[in-house]
Amino acid sequence: MRRFALPLLLLALAMVTASCTSTDPAASPTAVGGASGAGDSGDLEEAGRGGASEAAEKQEDTEKRLEALEAAEAAGTFGQSAPNGLRAAAGWYPEVLLKRTTDDWEPAVAADPRKPFVYVLTTRYATEPGCTTHCRLPYIPLTISRDGGQSWEKSVPICSCRKSHGQYDPTIEVVPKNGDVYSAYLTADRKGAFSTVFQKSTNHGRSWSDPVRVYGRVGWTDKPEITMSANGKHVYVSWNGPQGGDPWVGVSHDYGRTWTQTKVDSSKRYYFAYDGTVLPDGTVVFSQSNLNYGGAGSGYDRSVRHVAVISRDKGKTWERVVVDEVQRGPECIADGCGDDYYLGQASVANDPQGNLVFAYEGAPAPGEPQRIYTRTSTDEGRTWGKRTVLSVPTENATGPRVDSAGNGDARVWYFQTSNGGDPDAWNVWYRTSRDGGATWSNAIKLNSATSGPGYITPDGFMEPYGDYGEIAVTNEGNTVAVWGAGFSYTGPGNTWVAVQR
Helix, strand or coil, rough: CCCCCCCCCCCCCCCCCCCCCCCHHHHHCCCCCCCCCCCCCCHHHHHHHCHHHHHHHHHHHHHHHHHHHHHHHCCCCCCCCCCCCCCCCCHHHHEEECCCCCCCCEEEEEEEEEEEEEEECCCCCCCCCCCCCCCCCCCCEEEECCCCCCCCCCCCCCCCCCCCCCCCEEEECCCCCCCEEEEEEEEEEECCCCEEEEEECCCCCCCCCCCCCCCCCCCCCCEEEEEEEECCCEEEEECCCCCCCEEEEEEECCCCCCCCECCCCCCCCCCEEEEEECCCCEEEEEEEEEEEECCCCCCCCCEEEEEEEECCCCCCCEEEEEEEEECCCCCCCCCCCCCCCCCCCCCECCHHHHHEEEEEEEEEECCCCEEEEEEECCCCCCCCCCCCCCCCCCCCCCEEEEEEECCEEEEEEEEEEEECCCEEEEEEEEECCCCCCCCCCEECCCCCEECCCCCCCCCCCEECCCCCEEECCCCCCCCEEEEEEEEECCCEEEEEEEECC
């Protein structure tokens, strides 16, 4: 979720005393340990963000989204038509509409590097059979593939948390050495308090531990991102809040049972966390972006800074390295959109040698189309190479996601408009590098549907649905890309999946 942009359903984001089945009794909710204000936080009105005024705004967004879904279903433009015109890119299977009848926003994906399991989480704004009494809208369903993305099982809630009043912003990762699955997301209570929680599965997603609060019971947190050491013992979750955009990192050294917290910047700039990774020597790197909003409701200045937030001592201390500073691009004009919707997204990945690729977006001058850039680092984020441009100059681009599959092997996808910046004609583009991000392959288009849901046109889809999609690499080295597409920011929309052959 982001300021002025992400719609939050029923507004009350929850403390979870969940009714999930635990596969690890030691992972049940505990008192949050550690420093820096982990505990109850009251009204945040003085911060200008994350308080009652923001909650009211999100409730209004929720009502608009539900109304848009109802109207699209009644008009026959959503939930009834299967996609047509699917002609896969070379080396790929045709993209799959994960669930045609549900309004799904902002998907996340992770793949097991040793076995053919792929996991997708999404934020769902629709009640399904068997989930009518305990899945408060929105909730987060898990969809599993046990054959590398060739087929998908029926989705189930990651947590049937009966005291939750909404779940948001899912992230998911697989522990490289043992295949355990870790997730962090937001949950809300009936009073509008937002918390970040952690869950894990030790049996390939069949059941999950009870949620553990990463930051105690606070009034506001937003957009968590999770990463961990190769054995899963050291877990790191970054988020912003409770004071609006303040960047924090939660650290666990016991597989997610208990947590300590560190605030990594006290500036007035508003941070968004979008990705994270742990290098072979234990160095932790989060990709984040920040804007200067200048106070509640006053807009933001022209520059966007993309930052690597780095710890070289297992989370004891953190440093911030500015990877690049770019200008703001075009404002979103879709229904319900905030003017910052396309701004400030970044992603980071490392190869087995610890070399980093950082993908991000930004405009060369204020108001010009955003470009997708990459920079690389061979010294664990201390210094970064020159910009490499991936998108075309005449189109607006946003939402890059990068992953790595071996020495020098980097892969990235991103959203890009068509027809000279048509704001209702978006497509998903994919490129690869075999030399660590120095050079990139020609771009190929992953989406091919030309009709079906009403937001699909011959030129693409009308709007990216959610602040982010994600990318993962299977145990056989194939890329899995997930993204959201819809009518507008207000929706409705669906989750799409494309799998490499």
